[in-house]
Amino acid sequence: MDLAHSLRLIAPEETLSIASLVLLLVAAWSGDKASRLISIVAVAVLVGCMALVAPALCNGLSGPDVAAFGGQYRADAFAAFAKLLIYGSSAAALIIAPAFFDRLGQMRAEYPVLILLAALGMGMMASAGDLLTLYIGLELNSLASYVLAAFLRGDGRSAESGLKYFVLGALASGILLFGVSLVYGFTGTTSFVGISSALSGTLSAGTVFGIVFVLAGLAFKIAAVPFHMWTPDVYEGAPTPVTTFFATASKVSALALLMRVSLEAFGSQAGAWSQIVIFAALASIVVGALGAIGQSNIKRLMAYSSINNVGFVLIGLAIATPKGAAAMLTYLVIYIAMSLGGFVAILMLKDEDGNAVERIGDLAGLSRTRPYLALALAMIMFSLAGIPPLFGFWGKFVVFQAAVQAGYVALAAIGIAASVIGAFYYIKIVKIMYFDEPADTVRGDSDLAHKALLLICAVFMSPLGYLLTKWLDGLAQTAASVLFLAA
Amino acid sequence: MGGFPILSLMLLVPLVGAIACLKLEAQAARTVALLATLIDFVLGVVLWANFDIGGAQWQFQERHAVFSSFSYALGIDGIALTLIMLSVFLMPVCIGASWTSVTKRVGEYMAAFLLMETLMIGVFAAQDLYLFYIFFEAGLIPMYLIIGVWGGDNRIYASYKFFLYTLLGSVVMLIAMLWMANQAGTTDIPTLMAYDFDPHVQTWLWLAFFASFAVKMPMYPVHTWLPDAHVQAPTAGSIILAGVLLKMGGYGFIRFSLPMFPEASAQFAPVIFALSMIAVVVTSLIALVQHDMKKLIAYSSVAHMAIVTLGLFAFNVQGLEGSMLVMLSHGLVSGALFLCVGVIYDRLHTREISRYGGLAINMPRYALFFLLFTMASIGLPGTSGFVGEFLSLGGVYQVSTWVALVGTTGIILGAAYMLYLYRRVVFGEQKNADAAAMPDLTLREYLMMIPLGLAVLWMGVYPESFIAPMRQDIAALDARLARAKPAYDGKLMIGKGAPAHEAAAEGGHH
Numbered sequence: 001m002d003l004a005h006s007l008r009l010i011a012p013e014e015t016l017s018i019a020s021l022v023l024l025l026v027a028a029w030s031g032d033k034a035s036r037l038i039s040i041v042a043v044a045v046l047v048g049c050m051a052l053v054a055p056a057l058c059n060g061l062s063g064p065d066v067a068a069f070g071g072q073y074r075a076d077a078f079a080a081f082a083k084l085l086i087y088g089s090s091a092a093a094l095i096i097a098p099a100f101f102d103r104l105g106q107m108r109a110e111y112p113v114l115i116l117l118a119a120l121g122m123g124m125m126a127s128a129g130d131l132l133t134l135y136i137g138l139e140l141n142s143l144a145s146y147v148l149a150a151f152l153r154g155d156g157r158s159a160e161s162g163l164k165y166f167v168l169g170a171l172a173s174g175i176l177l178f179g180v181s182l183v184y185g186f187t188g189t190t191s192f193v194g195i196s197s198a199l200s201g202t203l204s205a206g207t208v209f210g211i212v213f214v215l216a217g218l219a220f221k222i223a224a225v226p227f228h229m230w231t232p233d234v235y236e237g238a239p240t241p242v243t244t245f246f247a248t249a250s251k252v253s254a255l256a257l258l259m260r261v262s263l264e265a266f267g268s269q270a271g272a273w274s275q276i277v278i279f280a281a282l283a284s285i286v287v288g289a290l291g292a293i294g295q296s297n298i299k300r301l302m303a304y305s306s307i308n309n310v311g312f313v314l315i316g317l318a319i320a321t322p323k324g325a326a327a328m329l330t331y332l333v334i335y336i337a338m339s340l341g342g343f344v345a346i347l348m349l350k351d352e353d354g355n356a357v358e359r360i361g362d363l364a365g366l367s368r369t370r371p372y373l374a375l376a377l378a379m380i381m382f383s384l385a386g387i388p389p390l391f392g393f394w395g396k397f398v399v400f401q402a403a404v405q406a407g408y409v410a411l412a413a414i415g416i417a418a419s420v421i422g423a424f425y426y427i428k429i430v431k432i433m434y435f436d437e438p439a440d441t442v443r444g445d446s447d448l449a450h451k452a453l454l455l456i457c458a459v460f461m462s463p464l465g466y467l468l469t470k471w472l473d474g475l476a477q478t479a480a481s482v483l484f485l486a487a
Numbered sequence: 488m489g490g491f492p493i494l495s496l497m498l499l500v501p502l503v504g505a506i507a508c509l510k511l512e513a514q515a516a517r518t519v520a521l522l523a524t525l526i527d528f529v530l531g532v533v534l535w536a537n538f539d540i541g542g543a544q545w546q547f548q549e550r551h552a553v554f555s556s557f558s559y560a561l562g563i564d565g566i567a568l569t570l571i572m573l574s575v576f577l578m579p580v581c582i583g584a585s586w587t588s589v590t591k592r593v594g595e596y597m598a599a600f601l602l603m604e605t606l607m608i609g610v611f612a613a614q615d616l617y618l619f620y621i622f623f624e625a626g627l628i629p630m631y632l633i634i635g636v637w638g639g640d641n642r643i644y645a646s647y648k649f650f651l652y653t654l655l656g657s658v659v660m661l662i663a664m665l666w667m668a669n670q671a672g673t674t675d676i677p678t679l680m681a682y683d684f685d686p687h688v689q690t691w692l693w694l695a696f697f698a699s700f701a702v703k704m705p706m707y708p709v710h711t712w713l714p715d716a717h718v719q720a721p722t723a724g725s726i727i728l729a730g731v732l733l734k735m736g737g738y739g740f741i742r743f744s745l746p747m748f749p750e751a752s753a754q755f756a757p758v759i760f761a762l763s764m765i766a767v768v769v770t771s772l773i774a775l776v777q778h779d780m781k782k783l784i785a786y787s788s789v790a791h792m793a794i795v796t797l798g799l800f801a802f803n804v805q806g807l808e809g810s811m812l813v814m815l816s817h818g819l820v821s822g823a824l825f826l827c828v829g830v831i832y833d834r835l836h837t838r839e840i841s842r843y844g845g846l847a848i849n850m851p852r853y854a855l856f857f858l859l860f861t862m863a864s865i866g867l868p869g870t871s872g873f874v875g876e877f878l879s880l881g882g883v884y885q886v887s888t889w890v891a892l893v894g895t896t897g898i899i900l901g902a903a904y905m906l907y908l909y910r911r912v913v914f915g916e917q918k919n920a921d922a923a924a925m926p927d928l929t930l931r932e933y934l935m936m937i938p939l940g941l942a943v944l945w946m947g948v949y950p951e952s953f954i955a956p957m958r959q960d961i962a963a964l965d966a967r968l969a970r971a972k973p974a975y976d977g978k979l980m981i982g983k984g985a986p987a988h989e990a991a992a993e994g995g996h997h
Contacts, residue, residue, distance in 0.1 A: 368592070382628055387654075388621040397617075397661075401556065404665040412665070416658040423654055427631065427647070435635045435643055469555035 006068035009075040012049040012083065013123060019045040020116040027109030035109040039094050042112035046091040046119065049083070056080035060478040062485055071191050072130040081329055081479035082126035082256035085336055089248035090119040092340055092453060096347055097241040099447035103354050106152055106239075114151075115245065118144035122253030128260060131180045131190040138176070138221070141253060142169050148245065149238040161237025168220070168230045176217025182210030183265075192265040199269050211266055211273055218261065221254035224314060225283035228307045232291070235303035240356065243299060244343035247306050248336045255313060255332060259325060262317060263483040270320035277318040278411060284311030285415060289422035297358050298349075301425065302342055305384055308422050309335050315415050316399045319406040325480035327402040330472055331395035334465075338383050338392055341457030345377045348454065350444025357442055360429065365438025373442075374433045376458045383461045385426035386419055391465030398473070492549050493537075494561040494612045497530050497575070498605050505601035513593035517586060520597035524578040527604065531575035538568055540955050544963065545677055548614070557617035557674050565957030566741060566811060567611040570734055573818045574607045576942065577730045581723035583935045584826055588833050589637060589721060596637060599629040600723065607731050611738060616664050616674040623699075623735065624657050630724075630732070638719035645719035648712045656702035656709075663695030667747075679747055680967070686750040693751035696744050704736030706759075706796060707766035710789045717785035718838070722829030725781060729788050730822035737795050737814050741807070745799065746967050753971035756800040756886075764893040766793035771900035775907065780828045780838045783908055784821060787864065790897050791817045797894050798879025802972045806882025807961045808954055812875030815953060816863070816946055820872060823860040823939040827853070830932055831912075834925040840908065845917035850927045854913045856936045861909045863943045865902045871946035886973055 007014070023038050056066065057080035066075045094112055101107035117140065124137030146169065150162020184190050186207040187198035199207065220227040235243050266273060288308025295301040313335070316328035349357040357363075367374035383392030396419065403412040459465075504523030508516040538546060548562035563571065581600060589596050606629070609622035627650055635646035668674045671682045684692060702709045713733075717725050745752050767790050774786035791813060798810035830853060831846070832838055847854040863870035866877075876898060884891040917923035928936065946953055 367595075387624060387628060389625045393621070393624075398556075400662065401665050401669075404662060405669050409662065409666060413659065413662045416662055417655065420651060420655045420658060424647075424651060427650055430631075431635060431643060431646070434632060435646070466554050470553070473555040 006073075009066060009068040010073060012052045012087075013120060013127075015045060015049055015052065016116055016120040016123065020113055020120065023109075023116065024113050027113060030109075032108050035107050035111065036098060038109050039098065039112045042116050043091045043094050045116065046087045046094070049123075050087045053080040053083045053087075057084065057475060057479060060481075062482040067129060071193060072128075072133045073124075074127050074129045076482045078256070078260070078479045078482040079123075079127040081475065082252055083123050085252045085332065086119055086122045086126065086249045089252065089336055089340060090115050090122075090245065093241055093245035093249065095449050096244060096344055096447075096453065099450060100239065100241050100347060100356075104152065106154075108151075111148075111151065114144045114148050118148065118245070119249065122249055125253045126256040126260070128257065129192050131184065131192075131195075131265075134257060134261070135173075135177065135180065137253075138257070139173065141250070142173065145169075145246065145250065148242045149234055151242055152239050155239075157237040158239060159237075161234045164230055164237075165234045172217050172220030172227065174217075175213050175220070179210045179213025179215075179217060182206055182213060186210060192260065195265040196268050199266065203269060203272055208272060211269070212276065214261060215258075215273060215276060218254065218258045219280055222251065222258060222310050223303075223307055224280045224310050225287045225307065226280075228284065228287065231307055232295075232300045232303040235306070236297055236299045236358075240299070240343060240347050243302075244340060244347075247302065247339045247343060251306065251310070251339075252332055252336060255310075255328065259317065259328065259483060263320065263325060267320070267484070274318050274320055277314050281311045281314035281318055282411075282414060282418065284308065284314065285418045286311075286421065289418065289425070292422070292425040293428075295425075296360050298346055298360050298363070298429075299358055301360065301429075302339070302346070305342075305422075305426075306339065309384070312396055312399055312415065312419070315403055315408075315411065318411065319403050319408050321402060321406045322477070322480050322484050323402040323405055324399075325483055326473065326476040327398040329476040329479055330398045333472060333476075334391055334395040334461075337457050337460045338380055341376065341454055341461065342380045342384070344450050344454045344457065345373060345380060348373055348444075348446040348450050349442050350446075351441050352443045354444045360432060362439055362441040363429070363432050364436040365440070366433040366442060368438050369440055370442055373446075373454075376454050378430045378433060379458055379461055381426040381429045385423040387423070389463040389466075391461045391463070394466065394469060492561075493530060493534055494547050494563065494608075495549060497527055497534070497571075497608050498561075498612075500527050500530070501578075501601040501604040501608075505598040505605070508594045508598040508601060511594050513590070516594040516597045517582070520582045520601055521579060523601055524575070524582050524604065527608075528575045528579055531572050534563075535568060535572055535956075538563075538565070538956055540565070541959060544960060545614070550614075556668075557615050560614040560618060560675065561612045562614040562677075563612055564960045565955075566738070566960050568956050569811065569815055569953055570611045570731075570738055571608055573734070573815055574604065574611070574731045576938075577726060577818065577822050578604050580822065580826065580935045580939065581726050583931060584726060584829050585721060585723040586931060588829065589723075592636065596633070599633050600727070603629045603633070603727060607727075607735075610735055614676050616668055616676060616679065619676065620657075620661060620664060623739075624654075626732065626735075627653060630728070633724045634716055634720045637721045637724070640719075641715070642719040645712075645715040649716045652709065652712045653699075653702050656699040659695045660699035663692045667692060676742070680742075682747070684748060689748040689751035690754065693744055693748040693755060696739065696748075697755070700736040700739035700744065702736075703739065704733060704792050704796065705789060706736075707762045707769070707789070707793070710766070710770070713789060714782050714785040717788075717825075718779060718781045722825060722832065725785075725825040725829075726822040729784070729825060730818040733788060733792055734814050734818060737792070737799065737810065740796070740799050741811070741964070746964055749968050749971040752800065752968070753802065753973055756802070756973060759796050759800045760887065760890045763793040763796045764890060766790060767797075767894055767897035768900070771897055771904060774904040775900070777904075778840055780840055780908065780912070781825065782838075783840075783904060784824050784828065787901065787904065788817065788821050790901065791821070791864075794876055794879055794894060794897060797883050797890065801879070801882035801886045802965075802968045803882050803885055804961055804965045805878045805885070807964060808957070809875050809878025809880070809882055811957060811961070812871070812946070812950060812953065813879055814875075816871035816875045816943070819939055819942050819946070820860055820863045820870075823856075823936070823943070824864060826935060826939070827857045827860060830928065831925065835922055840911050842919055843912045843922050844915045844919070845923065846913045846925070848917060849923055849925060852927050853932075856928075856940060857913060858909065859940050859943065861905045863947070865905050866898050869944070869947045871943045871950075873947060874950045885975060887975075 121140030128134035146166040152158035223231040292304035316324040383390035386396040545562040552558040613619035770789040777783040798806040866872035
């Protein structure tokens with residue numbers, strides 16, 4: 001495996017690195033005036049990177065041919081699937097930002113650069129073939145994310161959210177690193193393939209500790225119960241475009257990483273960790289649903305909703321089968337669309353002066369003052385609740401189908417019964433928008449980019465989405481099968 | 488009809504109408520909704536006319552594998568045909584019933600109803616397990632909005648209760664469906680109807696389906712959402728709820744629980760009988776003491792649906808045919824009764840029984856129609872109610888005389904609460920001046936009442952029209968159930984013979 005080949009494989013990362021450095025220089029020389037231009041270039045770079053990774057997914061690449069730098073980095077179909085989602089949602093986070101920051105006079109040139117750097121780190125997480133690549137990617141992403149959370153320097157909530165995210169995130173990284181060192185100590189290697197073959201016999205206590213610490217650190221990153229406490233505060237405090245970025249791109253990268261580690265590195269010992277994941281899954285579903293009921297801020301509600309949704313994704317992981325992994329990927333695609341749609345709709349909720357409306361009570365009677373916005377938001381809510389014929393149902397369907405096929409009927413039954421609790425707060429939002437008398441708070445005009453994105457998400461979530469199921473399932477299965485080659 | 492996709496067209500027409508209604512002004516939306524439902528009714532008639540009685544079991548089949556893990560498969564047998572006919576017949580009546588009474592957000596209202604029609608037809612026509620589930624479950628959304636937006640004072644509570652109750656029932660069924668599809672390797676409903684699941688597993692699967700259908704039906708302990716939802720829903724909402732939505736539960740039993748899990752059905756038949764007997768007696772008694780007209784009819788629906796479940800689990804042809812007829816008849820009659828309530832509610836804006844009285848004096852024609860539907864609800868011979876109840880209780884009698892005895896009290900109690908209601912509303916003296924001043928039926932109301940009345944009489948006088956299409960399917964179901972048929976509890980024995988004959992024989996010996 002020569003260097004030139006490796007360098008060819010990491011073309012998307014190279015592009016992103018160079019682009020972010022160049023744009024950083026542009027930002028430094030021309031200041032905030034150029035921020036819009038930098039954003040446009042950044043979006044173009046991300047789209048270009050999507051084009052670079054797409055062939056790997058379409059051709060279902062896997063194995064040593066696509067392993068760069070001695071297996072530390074993989075450019076396989078799974079990484080490509082995750083990167084398409086990551087780059088796509090990063091681009092969306094850039095597109096929705098100007099309308100939000102311009103009004104506050106905070107549209108600074110650092111924003112697109114930070115997003116690019118975070119996307120670079122996330123791509124590395126999805127491509128990691130080694131615990132050290134994993135950690136570098138994770139930290140690159142996290143450091144950019146901490147700054148993004150605190151991007152509105154003048155706003156107390158934003159600063160608080162950034163600080164909280166940093167302190168707790170650093171702690172989680174520490175826990176993860178500790179787990180990594182234990183795993184390395186007991187297996188003698190940091191590469192996933194090496195760990196997988198070293199773990200073939202009975203597990204020593206030290207390895208078990210290592211696995212648990214690694215999983216705990218990653219559970220923090222995906223905001224699974226019991227490591228979810230930071231989510232509502234960070235989601236509420238961070239500027240809404242940044243929250244969108246956290247809820248979409250960050251979620252995908254952390255889950256992709258978790259899948260890589262659990263199924264590739266620890267895949268031969270699924271019995272050791274699947275109970276932990278089952279607990280985290282069910283606890284996330286229940287806590288996410290119960291926590292959301294009392295919320296009065298819609299961003300906090302979406303935070304709990306994301307905890308709830310991670311629970312469903314984890315059910316796919318707990319069963320540790322190729323179908324389960326494919327179901328997780330399908331769920332992620334649909335969840336990203338719903339989340340993106342949800343946050344774009346939240347961005348469009350503005351009062352007369354253009355200030356953001358975040359109180360749920362202010363949505364009262366939205367269906368009469370802004371019928372299309374209300375319709376889109378209602379679709380998102382029913383879709384998140386998993387009510388057919390909206391496409392959100394399909395995500396839950398494939399996850400539970402995989403669970404039942406793997407013989408986890410009880411897990412599926414409990415999980416789906418708990419989803420009814422979640423349905424309660426989703427239909428509460430619909431009730432407020434459709435049944436209550438209009439509060440007429442939401443009056444501000446919406447940006448064209450927001451409208452376009454919301455329309456795309458709404459069409460995807462409508463029953464028309466089912467026409468994509470064949471294609472989506474095929475891609476997800478191709479991508480997921482890569483993780484099971486070693487086993 | 489060859490390969491013409493008439494079922495897809497029937498799904499498409501209301502859907503297009505619904506999308507159009509969203510953008511239209513009130514009067515235009517009403518017209519479009521009426522047109523769409525009438526077109527669908529005409530299509531329904533064409534469907535019925537082209538249905539080949541005695542031909543293939545599944546007709547008008549369409550199958551396109553456009554989705555992953557399930558396919559877009561439609562097709563109907565006689566059972567589905569009659570229920571689709573019921574739906575398309577009631578929909579124009581629903582639109583008519585809300586012509587003047589709904590004044591706010593008319594476009595959205597009509598859109599919700601048309602969407603509902605698409606989903607109802609879809610439920611009855613789906614031939615794929617998951618497609619059925621999607622249609623079955625999707626009905627929650629428009630119904631939630633109909634109750635919540637256009638309902639009465641306590642509509643929020645009723646809409647939540649309706650939504651969460653039915654959702655919880657359905658998701659458990661989904662897990663069972665996933666398991667079945669995995670086990671049998673197909674999602675095709677006709678294939679699954681002939682698949683023999685392990686009797687031990689059948690128990691669990693049956694319970695999972697029961698959780699969903701019992702709530703939809705609704706059966707005794709989980710019926711409490713129905714009175715709330717009915718009272719709070721607008722008139723047309725009640726018609727569609729009682730007329731068609733409740734039938735989805737019965738359809739579920741006859742399409743899934745019975746043919747797919749015959750052993751488990753036999754095993755649980757005593758439970759069904761017990762719950763149905765309680766329901767017949769208890770809800771009839773509750774109906775007797777209601778002050779609210781809609782609540783009374785809602786409770787009577789629970790009692791009638793209990794007779795349906797009795798007949799279904801009798802495991803014989805009479806019981807099954809009777810249950811189907813009770814469902815069809817109840818769809819027409821309860822729809823008509825809710826319409827009758829709606830007519831006077833539109834005039835006085837109260838459902839309180841004591842506010843009315845002596846309507847026979849100022850609304851004689853209304854009183855006539857109300858009487859017809861009251862009698863049909865009681866089950867007077869010559870009306871649709873009689874045929875179904877007689878057949879299903881006759882079927883039950885072949886299984887258990889005691890259950891039939893208790894079930895029949897439902898008819899007596901039914902007569903009691905319905906006649907009591909009728910006396911208080913229509914007869915007696917005119918207590919309130921405003922009730923006494925109400926005008927008689929308008930042309931629009933005639934146009935809704937007359938078809939309903941004719942259908943009720945048709946089904947009462949010549950039920951063969953409705954039994955003929957489903958006879959073959961019921962016979963097939965009966966054959967499928969034969970192996971699990973419970974024994975008759977009556978101890979029939981040959982009597983000692985006539986004394987004269989005996990004496991003669993004895994005389995011969997001596």
